[in-house]
Amino acid sequence: MEIRWLEAFIAVAEELHFGRAATRLRLAQSPLSQTIRKLEKELGEQLFDRSTRSVALTPAGHAFLPHAHRVFEELELGRQSTRATSGEVYGTVSVGFSGALNHLTLPPLTRAVRQRYPEVTLSLTARVVTRDGIEQLEQGGLDIALVGLPIAPSPVHTRLIGREPLGAALPVDHPAAGESAIDLADLAGDGFIASPATAGSALQELTLQACVKAGFRPRVVQEITDPYMVLTLVSAGVGVALMPSCVAGIMPSASVFVPLRDDPTFMDHALAWREDNPSPVLRAVLEVAEEVLPTPEK
Incomplete structure (x- = not known):
């Protein structure tokens, strides 16, 4: 199985259209279709239901998609780790927040990260309420969430800000x-x-x-x-x-x-994250947050 096969699968799964996926990958549609067939043959399962009008994931395709995403997440973590050994902090951290309630906490954090680590990208998702933020952290959809306390028992770690x-x-x-x-x-x-x-x-x-x-x-x-x-x-x-x-x-x-x-x-406003998240760039962002968003005295 080749990485480019997974990349092709993800593109079709997200676009649900072979033409748009081919454009996204800068390929002709025929080679893209051949790549998907090779992947399906390797797995022994059909990943897409195809018709002249629509493309849809099969149950096997739905089951395979998060694993394909995880391969690319691991590759990105690998890139971050190799660059971290030379002292360079590089990569993307996904942050969920509710909106107006975070207007005193989110801007200082994003500004400080941008100034300290210009090669770090913060991918921001708005309208994330506390329970959604915790669930997305648990499922790996977010690296950091700005939440309200208290939260229900969870493997997610929080710090009052x-x-x-x-x-x-x-x-x-x-x-x-x-x-x-x-x-x-x-x-x-x-x-x-x-x-x-x-x-x-x-x-x-x-x-x-x-x-x-x-x-x-x-x-x-x-x-x-x-x-x-x-x-x-x-x-x-x-x-x-x-x-x-x-x-x-x-x-x-x-x-x-x-x-x-x-x-x-x-x-009570808090930062939330998974302690078992291995991302080195997440650690760098959390260190910046310790400086610009210290825990207040009660």
């Missing part, structure tokens, strides 16, 4: 919008905008905890996972939301952030 009290995001025409601080119980009659309960968002869980502690369960009128879209809907007057204090400086027009007088409920 920020701690912020929750406050209220309100429309400007809300009766409490002009207050310097409010009691959370004052919002018991309002409709809340929150992430779906099934989304696995740490902020959604903290919102429920804070409201129950204040003596009520929030009446959710709109569910959405993107934190900045939550703020946008608040500014549109759809409802109110609880958000960490980091958003105070990025509130959309027609909305305000008001601190809470209650005993604070904190949003």
Whole structure:
């Protein structure tokens, strides 16, 4: 089995079109088809269902795809390791983050990595809530995730990088919008905008905890996972939301952030990664993170 056979298989599996895959690989379509047939003969299984109109992975193709990806991941790790022996840090680290909630933590990290290691690429994936981030780390889809604590038992390792009290995001025409601080119980009659309960968002869980502690369960009128879209809907007057204090400086027009007088409920931000991830470039990025995103004192 040759590496170029796997490369051809991955291209067809991702494009599900032999013509597009051939263009991607800079090949004619006929040699590409021959390569796929050689791979199928080597494996003794058909990897694609082909018709004149469509291409689809067979069950065997679906089963083989993650292993083909892993071969190329191992090759990349090998390249990184050989260059690391000469002191050069090179490669790609995939980072998942939620969006607006990370606007004080992600930029310092990406800027510092770019300045320290110009040959390192950070591949950024937005709208990754805590549970999705942990699952992708466990499955190898991400190297680092910015998550909220606590997390469920997992082989994933976390380090606290920020701690912020929750406050209220309100429309400007809300009766409490002009207050310097409010009691959370004052919002018991309002409709809340929150992430779906099934989304696995740490902020959604903290919102429920804070409201129950204040003596009520929030009446959710709109569910959405993107934190900045939550703020946008608040500014549109759809409802109110609880958000960490980091958003105070990025509130959309027609909305305000008001601190809470209650005993604070904190949003704990963390970096998460797999300790058994062998990537040397990941270690370099985590060392930079230790410098620019130190663990705060509680």
